[in-house]
Amino acid sequence: MSAILKANWNYPTTIWAGPGRIAELPAACAKLGIRRPLLVTDEGLCEAPMVRRALGLVPGTALFARVRGNPVAANIEAGLEVYRAGDHDGVIAFGGGSGLDAGKVIAFMSGQTRPLWDFEDVGDWWTRADPKGIAPVIAIPTTAGTGSEVGRAGVVVNETTHQKKIIFHPQMMPGVVISDPELTVGLPPAITAATGMDAFVHCFEAYCAPGFHPLADGIALEGMRLIQTYLPRACEQPTDLEARSRMLAAASMGATAFQKGLGGVHAIAHPVGANFNTHHGLTNAILLPYVIVYNRPAIGERLAVIARALDLSGEPFAAVFDWVLAFRKRLNIPHTLAEIGVPEESAELIGREAAIDPSASGNPQPAEAAAYARIFRAAVKGDLASTA
Numbered sequence: 001m002s003a004i005l006k007a008n009w010n011y012p013t014t015i016w017a018g019p020g021r022i023a024e025l026p027a028a029c030a031k032l033g034i035r036r037p038l039l040v041t042d043e044g045l046c047e048a049p050m051v052r053r054a055l056g057l058v059p060g061t062a063l064f065a066r067v068r069g070n071p072v073a074a075n076i077e078a079g080l081e082v083y084r085a086g087d088h089d090g091v092i093a094f095g096g097g098s099g100l101d102a103g104k105v106i107a108f109m110s111g112q113t114r115p116l117w118d119f120e121d122v123g124d125w126w127t128r129a130d131p132k133g134i135a136p137v138i139a140i141p142t143t144a145g146t147g148s149e150v151g152r153a154g155v156v157v158n159e160t161t162h163q164k165k166i167i168f169h170p171q172m173m174p175g176v177v178i179s180d181p182e183l184t185v186g187l188p189p190a191i192t193a194a195t196g197m198d199a200f201v202h203c204f205e206a207y208c209a210p211g212f213h214p215l216a217d218g219i220a221l222e223g224m225r226l227i228q229t230y231l232p233r234a235c236e237q238p239t240d241l242e243a244r245s246r247m248l249a250a251a252s253m254g255a256t257a258f259q260k261g262l263g264g265v266h267a268i269a270h271p272v273g274a275n276f277n278t279h280h281g282l283t284n285a286i287l288l289p290y291v292i293v294y295n296r297p298a299i300g301e302r303l304a305v306i307a308r309a310l311d312l313s314g315e316p317f318a319a320v321f322d323w324v325l326a327f328r329k330r331l332n333i334p335h336t337l338a339e340i341g342v343p344e345e346s347a348e349l350i351g352r353e354a355a356i357d358p359s360a361s362g363n364p365q366p367a368e369a370a371a372y373a374r375i376f377r378a379a380v381k382g383d384l385a386s387t388a
């Protein structure tokens with residue numbers, strides 16, 4: 001089995017996929033010319049055996065694990081201090097979305113002289129960066145969801161404004177990705193489901209986003225098909241390496257596809273996460289059907305193709321919508337934001353923030369702050385009909 005599921009890919013970057021390939025970390029460092037790496041990971045993984053093992057693979061590797069879920073700018077600043085004090089020359093970004101994003105942003109900022117928020121993903125602000133000041137990154141995902149290992153951005157919470165900001169530069173794309181499914185077998189089913197649904201929403205929103213991008217569309221459709229088959233398997237049989245391998249690939253596919261754009265699910269999930277520190281994938285998974293109902297007038301043709309890819313019969317909107325609800329239920333995803341502690345009173349704020357979130361530009365049906373507030377309220381209460 002592992003022989004079949006082992007491969008090297010060269011797009012969107014160098015990816016070494018297969019069970020056990022974490023052992024090739026020294027080769028990845030050599031390939032990128034890294035002699036003194038800083039391994040950046042989520043605080044929850046600080047003592048994890050797989051982190052200890054990775055540290056031992058490359059002598060001289062130091063550890064920085066002060067990265068919370070939904071990382072904040074203070075985490076980046078602390079990481080930069082450690083990076084500079086240790087005279088490091090590259091980053092091993094290791095973990096879930098938070099560890100990967102923090103590692104990428106620390107590497108990006110390591111040689112910059114301007115402050116972090118100068119590099120927010122606005123217009124051509126990325127051209128403010130000195131490309132020679134960007135350190136090389138090896139990305140090692142331990143969840144199958146974010147796809148940040150093949151992304152050119154990192155999400156950081158601005159604690160002053162309670163906004164999630166996207167820090168973007170084309171050179172933030174990691175130079176080598178080690179996609180080792182053995183690192184994900186210990187994930188509990190709830191985290192497997194929530195992160196896997198993030199990957200599904202990446203594929204779904206990218207496919208439904210307007211714009212001419214058949215490459216992204218093709219990757220998104222196959223990503224959804226893989227997740228339909230393998231996410232329940234990965235949840236129900238956590239050590240199933242085939243399911244874990246294909247889910248890791250699907251996660252990378254989601255992030256590759258969303259170079260085309262995202263949409264209303266992410267536009268709302270970002271301010272919800274920034275204000276209430278909710279799990280990103282879980283927030284997306286809850287929101288998805290509410291946004292589908294709102295977008296219905298704009299996505300008929302797209303849903304017809306998705307229905308074919310997922311082998312669903314009947315009228316396409318009903319087929320896809322019903323399948324999404326059933327899939328969510330099978331994965332034990334809650335139906336309302338209230339169930340994860342998000343209050344309805346914040347609707348106006350979330351609506352305003354969603355409307356200006358960069359992901360909003362990819363939503364197929366035009367939406368203003370009031371529409372996003374309405375979708376948010378519906379998702380808090382579980383009132384699907386009210387977003388139509």
Ligand SMILES: [Fe+2]
Binds near residue numbers: 198202266284
């Ligand atoms: Fe996401």
